[in-house]
Amino acid sequence: MAYDVAVCCLDEKWTIDFCLSSIQMRADYDRLIVVDDGSTDGTLEIVSEYADEVIYSGRHLIGASRQIALEASDKDVLLFLDADVELVRNPQPVVGAVRGDVAVARGKNRNLIGQSCTRAHAWGVGFGLTAIDRQKALAVGGFPDRAYGEDVAMCRALRAAGNRCVQVGDRIYGVHYKSKYDRIPPRDVWPSENFDELVEALCTGSPDRIRATMGAIDSYRLPEVISEAVAYGIWAQLRERRTDVGREKGD
Secondary structure (H helix, E strand, O other): OOEEEEEEEOOOOOOHHHHHHHHHHHOOOOOEEEEEOOOOOOHHHHHOOOOOEEEEOOOOOHHHHHHHHHHHOOOOEEEEEOOOEEEOOOOHHHHHOOOOOEEEEEEEEEEOOOOOEOOOEOOEOOOOEEEEEHHHHHHOOOOOOOOOOHHHHHHHHHHHOOOEEEEEEEEEEEEEOOOOHHHOOOOOOOOHHHHHHHHHHHHHOOHHHHHHHHHHHHOOOOOOOOOHHHHHHHHHHHHHHHHHHHHHHOO
16 A cells, blocks of 8 residues: 655654654655654754655644645555654554544554553544544544644544544554653664563663663674663653652642
């Protein structure tokens, strides 16, 4: 199935290279469309190396950027990837799931410093790594001009029109950094047979488990993928994030 890939970005220099290079390496797309919302940090210089089309928005509304990408594509299916998501395998099963009454199909993402994979919810799915039926999306009015919540609004509109929004849950298709970008680990080529195990170890925040997994990776002759210092850095981030969540809840 022919499809386009869309990435919406704003000052994503720490992750955009990982994102776009992984698309080029692992996706069988027709065109890569990047919608930039006014980056000033050097993101555009990186984008120009990969994108088939770069569109400037500058509105600081993710809903508007997604709508621009939706209208720029001429394919039946458009695959959205967030600028801080890196594909770890071919997303064809996610794209292929968009058929019949399925208007949106989401691929599993592993949050690098979170506790679990992204999941579908009762109200729909997010668009971090998600394929959408363009014509059905346009038929319900497209994405609203919002700075957030555009994914919820789209899924609700599609469901109201009799469509389904599903998650393809067979494997992990991407890693979602969602971290302090200047602490991202070095990204050499990680062996696919070990990738899920490594990410799971990182997500536990356990230095012992991370070190043990790094040892397993060494058996694949992968040179210095993650140093012990970075492992502790991930642990510190996770602890800091939990503390912040506790403060928000008043704990």
